[in-house]
Amino acid sequence: MxxxxxxxxxxxxxxxxxxxxxxxxxxxxxxxxxxxxxxxxxxxxxxxxxxxxxxxxxxxxxxxxxxxxxxxxxxxxxxxxxxxxxxxxxxxxxxxxxxxxxxxxxxxxxxxxxxxxxxxxxxxxxxxxxxxxxxxxxxxxxxxxxxxxxxxxxxxxxxQTDILTGLSNRRAMEAELVTELSRLKRYKGDSCLMILDIDHFKSINDKFGHAKGDKALNALANIVKQRLRKCDRIFRYGGEEFVIILPNTELQHGVLLAEYFRELVSHTELIDEVNLTISVGVTEMVVGEDWKTCFERADRHLYVAKKQGRNRTVSDKEDFLQIINGGVG
Ligand SMILES: Nc1nc2c(ncn2[C@@H]2O[C@H](COP(=O)(O)OP(=O)(O)OP(=O)(O)O)[C@@H](O)[C@H]2O)c(=O)[nH]1
Structure with missing residues (x-):
């Protein structure tokens, strides 16, 4: 103490x-x-x-x-x-x-x-x-x-809690990432890290006002939370950015889940009149790496998704996405 x-x-x-x-x-x-x-x-x-x-x-x-x-x-x-x-x-x-x-x-x-x-x-x-x-x-x-x-x-x-959404915040995320990486080191297996960011959120605030922007953030947090497993952990990293730790999840399934969220959000009117899209970066957590390395990799994927035009998922392996999209198409 x-x-x-x-x-x-x-x-x-x-x-x-x-x-x-x-x-x-x-x-x-x-x-x-x-x-x-x-x-x-x-x-x-x-x-x-x-x-x-x-x-x-x-x-x-x-x-x-x-x-x-x-x-x-x-x-x-x-x-x-x-x-x-x-x-x-x-x-x-x-x-x-x-x-x-x-x-x-x-x-x-x-x-x-x-x-x-x-x-x-x-x-x-x-x-x-x-x-x-x-x-x-x-x-x-x-x-x-x-x-x-x-x-x-x-x-x-x-x-450790974000006031707006009630989700765990960035501070809690760092601790959980460290825990998950040490769990992986001990028990092996696959885990994924997902970063999910709302596209052009600034324009939502500008168009509808901050209060409605807040409601949209809450609505997004809720629909994502509902779909996650009990052992998954979601955090509001800051602003319009959410981080999800997916224990015991292979990259392929992490990408599938990211695509599910992306589709869901793009087809849902989160709150009246407000339609959003999201970009997502997904990475596999590597045994022995530190949390920052893992986080930065997912963040780079997110950056690429934004660069490529938003409303998309980018991960360590592009072919997963092609397989998924091929399947959908
Ligand atoms: N309503 C609301 N807005 C927030 C909150 N936190 C951050 N923001 C806003 O989120 C916006 C983020 O803007 P940017 O970082 O430019 O990102 P963006 O407009 O989503 O653009 P891209 O991410 O590049 O697609 C800013 O306008 C912030 O004011 C919040 O708690 N509530």
Whole structure:
């Protein structure tokens, strides 16, 4: 959840603070805590090293907080009066750093252990206050983290959605293309990328106004979406340009689908009085290439389609189109 540089700082500050604690405990001859302290310093320094060197397998926040909780349980057992108030920041750390279920489980352990330890030395009235305030802090921390999680989910959704059509946007497209190419690399097979662009859309806006242009964009998005399979993904790349990822689809079938859309659009009055045509570029996704290379190839095909007079499909292999058109004709 936290970015690398914040994590690195937290780990280094924690290691430093624990080292100071270890020195104090050594002076007090509490060697059990010194050993635990030094172990914790080691864990934090290792975690800091792994984050700094950007290792993929850096220790999870859950593992670190489990260790911190164990450490807290030990030191609060050894010096309860000095340590027990550290339970409050620990609760905050759980909900700040962990998913809810994991935070709740550690929070439960912490509450139970803290109650057990403090019951033995706090007067009953202070004990009750401590438990009530720690429980309240836990509930607040939980509620706050639920709220933050919901809001960040909404923000993420908004950041990846095109307001006008409700389709996923360009940002989402890049991520999906990367995913599809890595899926191809692992499982092989055929997938296609299609870019679909409305012809002379500027003149639609000029003639009928922007509001009607918007409606036409929406109508086009809807008819294309309806025809796609559930596993296909459609994005509004920008303006009057749409991108479609077709998993498990050979180029020939991708071209067939593009031609179907082209025919459909050219024969449909998308909204009253507005007739459109589209140009389409289709390419096969190649195992091992990056998404930009693949996208640029499809975009080049689209450019050629525009150059050749629009209302047509261009793909990696022209003969597919001849076969299809031959068949139609
Ligand atoms: N109504 C509406 N128009 C948009 C939107 N986004 C982009 N446009 C318009 O789409 C038009 C795109 O124009 P161009 O890039 O020249 O392309 P074109 O007129 O379709 O010409 P070709 O693509 O070459 O066939 C511009 O007039 C933009 O203002 C939108 O969200 N709504």
């Amino acid at each position: 936290l970015n690398h540089s914040v994590k690195l700082k937290i780990f280094l500050v924690s290691a430093f603070a624990l080292l100071i604690g270890a020195i104090f405990k050594a002076v007090e001859n509490d060697f059990i805590v010194v050993v635990a302290d030094v172990l914790m310093v080691g864990i934090f320094l290792l975690a800091a090293f792994q984050v700094a060197t950007k290792r993929e397998r850096n220790p999870s926040d859950f593992f670190i907080l489990q260790m911190v909780t164990l450490f807290y349980m030990l030191v609060v057992y050894r010096s309860p009066e000095v340590i027990y108030l550290w339970s409050y920041p620990l609760v905050m750390a759980y909900y700040f750093l962990l998913p809810h279920q994991k935070a709740i489980s550690l929070n439960g352990v912490l509450l139970a252990w803290s109650a057990l330890i403090t019951y033995s030395f706090l007067p009953i009235e202070y004990f009750a206050r401590y438990i009530v305030t720690l429980s309240t802090a836990s509930v607040f921390a939980y509620s706050f983290s639920v709220l933050v999680a919901k809001q960040s989910e909404i923000l993420k959704q908004q950041a």
